[in-house]
Amino acid sequence: GENVEQHPSTLSVQEGDSAVIKCTYSDSASNYFPWYKQELGKRPQLIIDIRSNVGEKKDQRIAVTLNKTAKHFSLHITETQPEDSAVYFCAASGAAGNKLTFGGGTRVLVKP
Amino acid sequence: SQTIHQWPATLVQPVGSPLSLECTVEGTSNPNLYWYRQAAGRGLQLLFYSVGIGQISSEVPQNLSASRPQDRQFILSSKKLLLSDSGFYLCASPGSPYGYTFGSGTRLTVV
Numbered sequence: 067g068e069n070v071e072q073h074p075s076t077l078s079v080q081e082g083d084s085a086v087i088k089c090t091y092s093d094s095a096s097n098y099f100p101w102y103k104q105e106l107g108k109r110p111q112l113i114i115d116i117r118s119n120v121g122e123k124k125d126q127r128i129a130v131t132l133n134k135t136a137k138h139f140s141l142h143i144t145e146t147q148p149e150d151s152a153v154y155f156c157a158a159s160g161a162a163g164n165k166l167t168f169g170g171g172t173r174v175l176v177k178p
Numbered sequence: 179s180q181t182i183h184q185w186p187a188t189l190v191q192p193v194g195s196p197l198s199l200e201c202t203v204e205g206t207s208n209p210n211l212y213w214y215r216q217a218a219g220r221g222l223q224l225l226f227y228s229v230g231i232g233q234i235s236s237e238v239p240q241n242l243s244a245s246r247p248q249d250r251q252f253i254l255s256s257k258k259l260l261l262s263d264s265g266f267y268l269c270a271s272p273g274s275p276y277g278y279t280f281g282s283g284t285r286l287t288v289v
Binding site for chain 2 (some may be wrong): 108112169170
């Protein structure tokens with residue numbers, strides 16, 4: 067089955083700096099890669115996703131890149147703000163409605 | 179739009195007691211449904227998924243079971259809870275157009 071590795075497990079950045087989280091996946095058939103943000107005690111919320119026919123996608127301060135050849139994808143958050151502090155999860159699946167395999171999560175702390 | 183309801187929100191149960199967590203979905207029909215567990219400070223582990231009534235696939239051998247008695251109802255159960263069953267239980271379903279929608283979760287503490 068699919069295996070998703072996520073790094074780093076924790077990330078501390080100064081407000082205004084950029085944050086980058088990287089994930090690798092094992093199943094070359096995976097073609098859908100969402101990212102979730104989970105605030106303390108709450109459910110994960112989808113923040114951005116990318117499909118395998120796209121190399122990069124951007125939404126305001128967040129962007130995701132995908133390298134299918136290397137089987138890795140990354141989340142980039144620019145101009146970080148304190149409200150970006152949360153746990154972020156990457157995930158992969160074979161299609162948009164199929165079961166997702168999640169990475170282990172990255173705890174991001176933005177210091178004011 | 180799709181909404182997932184989960185209850186209860188929190189639960190404290192003694193070791194050896196039974197468990198029943200319920201998830202219901204509104205705004206869609208015949209959804210794929212998933213139960214995930216999140217241990218404290220950890221990632222999301224897929225426990226069960228269902229593609230239709232009576233159809234359950236188990237991802238991890240464990241002390242838990244799942245059932246889908248109705249199209250929009252997914253139930254997670256245990257006959258005898260273990261300490262290791264503690265965690266945050268999340269029900270999920272594919273949203274529109276992509277990604278999962280998660281329920282608000284049940285935080286279970288086994289004491």
